[in-house]
Amino acid sequence: MYQVFSRKYRPKVFSEVVGQDHVVRTLKNAIRLQRVAHAYLFSGPRGTGKTTLARILAKSLNCTDGPNADFDPNDPICLDIDAGRSFDCIEIDGASNNGVDQVRDLREAAKTLPVQSRYKIYIIDEVHMLTQAAFNALLKILEEPPQHVKFIFATTEPHKIPTTVISRCQRFHFKRIPRKLIADHLQKICSYEHIDADRKALEIIADMSEGALRDAEIALDQLISFYGERIDLASVQEMFGIVGWEPLCGILKDIASGQSLEALKKVHMLLESGKDPTLLAREFRNLLHNVALFKASITTLKGQLDPEELEWIREVSNHLSLPLVIDLLEAMDSWENKLRYALHKEVLFEIAILELSQLKEKVALEELLAMWSRSEGNLLEEKIFPLPSAKKEDKPIEEASFEAITSLPKDKTSESAKSQADNTSLISVADSIVDKEEDPREPLPSSDSPAQKWAFVVESFSASNPAFKEIAKHLHFYELGAEELRINHSMEPTEFAKRIAPFYPSLNLEVKKVFDKKLVFFPLHIKATTAVTKSESSSKNKNNGYANKTNEEKNQTDNFSIDESSLKNDPLIKEALEIFKGKILRIEKRNKEEGP
Structure with missing residues (x-):
């Protein structure tokens, strides 16, 4: 007669049990040392061997030469226990025999001696299904059973069992099998x-x-x-309906790069092919879990995944940071719970993918606002919009950064003044944004100044992102540092953080390509008194391309006046006045050549 594999290959002795070595070793030692308890509680996930081990324990106690941990599985008593026809090993289904009357009958029957074995053993499966009254009726005999009675309880939900019952048992937790x-x-x-x-x-x-x-x-x-x-x-x-890791890794890459449309197309194709959205969510959650473990420590996965799977994980992890992976994993876990009870699972899963693809931008915006908030309390700890770091030959950071944006060199005829104007003067980005038809762009020569290269980057970026042009009008080149390209902005800080957030990752990549530096911003408290019109800028770029600026153009960019209201309302200056109990008497422009 045919038997399913789960019954045909069910372990019959301790040595055949898979993945529960901690339970097997304890029970075998207890039998050898004659320290067998009167009640055991086996808890753990489904299909991990709780009832199987309960039967093996019963066979080891009631076998002909028992108690014996190394019993013969072909012993007649053991065969009777396996077949469920033993009079001395009684298996009870707690789900269908959960009333107080059934427990009272059990308690009375337990007083009688076993028929042919050493012990009368009661195996109660799903014991958590008993009622509170049934548990109460079981307590007395459970605590002080007759010498010939043993209890073995099995459950998948031990938290539903009263502590008064648990405290009277030796408890073993069955883990998931690797x-x-x-x-x-x-x-x-x-x-x-x-x-x-x-x-x-x-x-x-x-x-x-x-x-x-x-x-x-x-x-x-x-x-x-x-x-x-x-x-x-x-x-x-x-x-x-298993998808496999290749399409899921492709979806994860799209999510990491913020390409929600591409990710949605791939997910829609999988759903149209008949894939189960609940299963897709579980596979995607497992993939994120493996990526998180890989980012934390590669050795964690070496024993669990084969080389091909490790290579997939390695490739996709290059596109993700560990904080983003953790956020994606938490969000996916929440969506997986929602999918279990959803009526339209396909639609809900597509919404989940759309939300995950937007998560990177949300995180970036939160980081920008958080970093800016910290900068108001401690300027030197700024990360997203840091001020220029002080160099050994420069002035202190507070003094150097303030004078750099409020003073310009007087002597514009000397070579040093021209060099300084090229590298530290504030060049309006709006002047460099020209019509694409009037000024076809060409690659910049390597000899161009950093300011001109920045203007080229902004012009190129604005051409592909028209919405960036409005923000570009408020950006001004400051200087090229050892590791950073420092740019001033003339907007209200919080508003600037919100508006620059969608463009910052892509713009930073462009700056990385051209300058091999990180792009950073800090606020500007001056405003230009003269501005070059767009037509003049177009004409100038049309004739000269990206050549060095003339003295007349430098005079235009050098002619700035101080915005006194912005300085007086600056939160840092207000805080300094409160700390030192001071007040502003006058505001002056100071050139760097005059010294501190």
Whole structure:
């Protein structure tokens, strides 16, 4: 007569139990040392061997030469226990015998001696289903049972069992069985059944079972019934709707780069092909989990994944930061819970992918605002919009940065003044934004100044991002540092942080390509008194391209006046006045040549 694999290959002795070595060793030692307790509680996930080990323990106690941990499975008493016909090993379903009357009958029957064995053993499965009255009726005999009675309880929800019952039992928690052990067990079954199965296919089945060996055995049995004696990866994916890591990694890359449309297209194609959105969510969550473990420590996954899977994880992790992976994992876990009870799972999963693809921009905006908030309290700790760092030959950071934006060199005829004007004068970005038809762009020569290169970057970026032009009018080149390209902005800080956030990642990449530096901003408290019109700028660029600026153009960019209202309302200056109990008497422009 045919038996399913979960019954046919059910462990019959301690040595055949898979993945529960901590429980097996404790029970075998207890039998050898004659320290067998009167009540045991086996708890853990489904399909991990709780009831199986309860039967093995019962056989080891009631076998002919027992108690014996190394009993003969073909002993007549052991065979009776396996078949469920033993008078001295009674298995009770707690779900259907959960009333107080059934427990009272059990309590009365337990007083009688065993028929042919040493002990009368009660195995109560799903014991958490008993009512409170039934538990109360069980307490007395559970605490002081007759010498010939042993209780073994099994449950998947131990938190539902009263503590008064738990405290009277020795408790063992059954853990989920590792993926490798499940795959090895399935490989043995295939060899016994003469089934040609790919190792990769068996590992996918082990992943699906989520640590439950019984689920894996049932899935393998189903595959053999459908495909016969040959099981490969394609068979498993077709049978159970498994997607595989390649398309999921592609979706994750799109999410990491903020390409929500591409990610949505790929997800829609998978759903149209008949993939289960709940299963897709679980696979995607597992992928994010593996990426998070890889980012934290690569050694964590070496024993769990094969080299090909590790290479997939390595490639996709290059596009993600660990904080972003953690945020994605938390969001995906929340969406997976929602999918369980959703009526339109496909729509909800697509919404989940759209939200995940926007998560990177949300995180970037929050970081910008948080960094700016910290900068108002401590200017030197600024990260997103830092002030220029002080150099050994420069003035202190507070003094140097303030004078750099409020004073310009007087002597514009000397070579040093011209060099300083090229590198530290504030060049309005609006002057460099020209009409694409009037001024076709060409690659910048390597000899151009940093200010002109910045103007080229902004012009090129504005051409591909028209919405950036309004922000570009408020940006001014300051200087090129050792590791940073420093740019002034003349907007209200919080408003600037909100408006620059969508463009900052892409703009920073462009700056990285041209300058090999990080792009940073800090506020500007001066405003230009003269501005070059767009037509003049267009004409100038049309005739001269990106050549060095003339003295007349430098005079225009050098002629700035102090915005006194902005300075007086600056939060840093207000805070300094409150600390030192001071007040502003006058505001002067000071040139760097005059010294501190």
